[in-house]
Amino acid sequence: MIRKTDDIIIRTVARILVPFIQIYALYVIMHGHYSPGGGFQGGVILGASIILLLITHGLVETTKKISERAIAIFSSIGVFIYAGIGVLCLLLYGNFLDYSKLSVILNVTPAEARSMGILGVEIGVSFTVMAIMISIFISISTTEDHSKYDKEHY
Amino acid sequence: MNTFFLVIGIGLCVLVFFVLYRVVFGPGVFNRIAAISAIGTKTLVIILIMGIIYNRIDMFVDISMVYALLNFIGTLAAAKYLEIGGEK
Numbered sequence: 001m002i003r004k005t006d007d008i009i010i011r012t013v014a015r016i017l018v019p020f021i022q023i024y025a026l027y028v029i030m031h032g033h034y035s036p037g038g039g040f041q042g043g044v045i046l047g048a049s050i051i052l053l054l055i056t057h058g059l060v061e062t063t064k065k066i067s068e069r070a071i072a073i074f075s076s077i078g079v080f081i082y083a084g085i086g087v088l089c090l091l092l093y094g095n096f097l098d099y100s101k102l103s104v105i106l107n108v109t110p111a112e113a114r115s116m117g118i119l120g121v122e123i124g125v126s127f128t129v130m131a132i133m134i135s136i137f138i139s140i141s142t143t144e145d146h147s148k149y150d151k152e153h154y
Numbered sequence: 155m156n157t158f159f160l161v162i163g164i165g166l167c168v169l170v171f172f173v174l175y176r177v178v179f180g181p182g183v184f185n186r187i188a189a190i191s192a193i194g195t196k197t198l199v200i201i202l203i204m205g206i207i208y209n210r211i212d213m214f215v216d217i218s219m220v221y222a223l224l225n226f227i228g229t230l231a232a233a234k235y236l237e238i239g240g241e242k
Contacts, residue, residue, distance in 0.1 A: 005234070024223075028220075035212070035213050035216055048227055051227065055230055
């Protein structure tokens with residue numbers, strides 16, 4: 001069970017740290033092609049920030065910010081962005097995920113279209129990985145239907 | 155200068171094994187959690203020293219920051235597990 005922590009030091013440190021973790025995750029996603037990282041790693045860091053909130057602030061307080069329904073929708077949106085960019089390249093007479101064909105839509109040179117297409121795919125991957133990480137954590141730490149439990153302790 | 159950092163890195167690798175003894179045989183769970191946290195911190199410094207040796211310190215700083223962050227969250231999760239286990 002994910003229970004709320006009473007310790008004020010842990011709660012305050014986690015609350016201060018979470019925005020910085022999320023900004024760092026965005027940096028890792030955006031600079032995936034220059035430095036180590038990319039969509040998967042950035043998504044894991046984004047998921048870790050929400051898992052930190054789940055550990056310290058409990059299930060009820062965190063699902064007010066991002067509900068389990070929103071998590072399911074986010075995981076689908078990520079796959080949709082990935083497959084959508086791939087199929088869009090297919091419709092423009094290219095192969096699946098052949099980003100250089102996107103230059104017609106984006107109005108840039110094929111090399112720049114490749115860079116932007118990879119960035120779009122990485123954003124989709126990060127959405128899905130973040131949502132699935134949180135979903136796995138909630139699934140393995142709650143055994144039964146947690147909505148019927150006492151709201152004060154969880 | 156490279157040899158200097160190489161020696162420091164190997165020294166830290168040897169020190170990890172001393173802390174690993176505390177993880178395996180340490181009396182009590184608190185010693186183990188503290189030792190795992192110490193191993194994570196040493197690994198972070200070893201990653202940075204590898205970055206200096208390979209002349210790619212700007213890349214390795216990113217990796218070490220992620221490592222420090224996941225180490226913090228892991229320690230917190232282990233402490234949380236203990237807290238709930240103690241009540242029963």
